[in-house]
Amino acid sequence: IGGESLAVAQNTYAVNWFKGKELNLVFGLQLSMARVGSTVNMNVIGWVYSRIQAVMGSAGHTTLGITLMIAASTCLFSLTCALILGFLDRRAEKILHKEQSKTGDVIKLTDVKDFPFSLWLIFIICVAYYVAIFPFIGLGQVFFIEKFAFTTVQARAINSIVYIISAPASPLLGFMVDRTGRNVLWVMLAVATTLLSHMMLAFTFWNPWIAMCLLGLSYSLLACALWPMVAFVVLEHQLGTAYGFMQSIQNLGLALMSMAAGSILDLKGYLFLEVFFIACLCLALLAVVLLYLCDYYKGNISVRSR
Numbered sequence: 470i471g472g473e474s475l476a477v478a479q480n481t482y483a484v485n486w487f488k489g490k491e492l493n494l495v496f497g498l499q500l501s502m503a504r505v506g507s508t509v510n511m512n513v514i515g516w517v518y519s520r521i522q523a524v525m526g527s528a529g530h531t532t533l534g535i536t537l538m539i540a541a542s543t544c545l546f547s548l549t550c551a552l553i554l555g556f557l558d559r560r561a562e563k564i565l566h567k568e569q570s571k572t573g574d575v576i577k578l579t580d581v582k583d584f585p586f587s588l589w590l591i592f593i594i595c596v597a598y599y600v601a602i603f604p605f606i607g608l609g610q611v612f613f614i615e616k617f618a619f620t621t622v623q624a625r626a627i628n629s630i631v632y633i634i635s636a637p638a639s640p641l642l643g644f645m646v647d648r649t650g651r652n653v654l655w656v657m658l659a660v661a662t663t664l665l666s667h668m669m670l671a672f673t674f675w676n677p678w679i680a681m682c683l684l685g686l687s688y689s690l691l692a693c694a695l696w697p698m699v700a701f702v703v704l705e706h707q708l709g710t711a712y713g714f715m716q717s718i719q720n721l722g723l724a725l726m727s728m729a730a731g732s733i734l735d736l737k738g739y740l741f742l743e744v745f746f747i748a749c750l751c752l753a754l755l756a757v758v759l760l761y762l763c764d765y766y767k768g769n770i771s772v773r774s775r
């Protein structure tokens with residue numbers, strides 16, 4: 470509840486402040502910060518636990534509790550940042566007289582029925598694409614041990630490379646998308662290269678580091694080009710509702726598809742699981758092509774350029 474609501478608010482703030490400016494870079498930076506946070510946590514929290522264990526002299530629940538309290542303190546830092554952001558946003562509203570420029574449109578949940586077709590296509594791309602990323606990484610470690618005879622340490626390292634690459638790559642790619650515009654074409658390229666890396670993992674015994682690095686780059690490109698596109702296709706007052714819906718649909722899809730992926734793995738093995746991910750990516754690619762055509766014929770330049 471906390472994480473996803475925070476993401477909806479972050480996306481909406483980012484658009485309000487940066488639409489028509491460095492929006493893709495800002496989305497890339499958001500992703501990068503999130504990935505730096507996860508990477509620092511993964512590498513530091515075990516060490517913190519062992520230090521507390523040494524001080525307490527035991528590894529009981531108190532040691533775990535203190536470790537978690539220290540981890541939770543980062544949320545207080547987030548809260549402080551959010552309060553400062555709230556203050557700056559109010560101040561900007563006053564200075565820029567945003568109250569006066571408000572259209573008076575009322576925000577309703579029933580806005581959903583007025584969402585344009587292109588927004589639904591963006592939702593489909595989001596679900597179908599992320600299914601091939603998050604659940605794949607969730608099940609990836611054993612895949613590298615079984616198919617490529619990696620040790621547990623090697624498998625963990627290769628499995629985390631996607632997130633590690635996305636920390637430095639997302640802002641750079643976001644900057645590139647800002648400079649060139651044409652988000653939909655970048656999303657198309659990202660989906661196509663992700664498809665290529667899954668095909669390499671499924672049907673070849675090539676060094677999997679190549680496919681995983683490609684996956685890390687294409688995932689970073691998609692994350693900074695796809696999410697800002699929502700702002701190009703919905704009205705400003707529907708933005709929060711649209712991002713809320715996008716994340717709900719993404720999470721519903723991920724929950725169902727993760728169960729399906731687990732069952733496929735248990736019943737049929739890794740090759741079929743990879744074929745399942747490839748099928749999801751084909752669906753995402755089809756939706757991007759439709760989005761491109763839709764945009765092309767409607768002449769909605771905002772999806773094609775920045």
Ligand SMILES: C[C@H](N)C(=O)N[C@@H](CCCCN)C(=O)O
Nearest residue numbers: 476479480496499500692696716
């Ligand atoms: C966590 C959220 N459901 C999600 O999928 N986030 C994206 C990136 C969203 C970019 C801007 N907030 C992700 O790839 O983690």
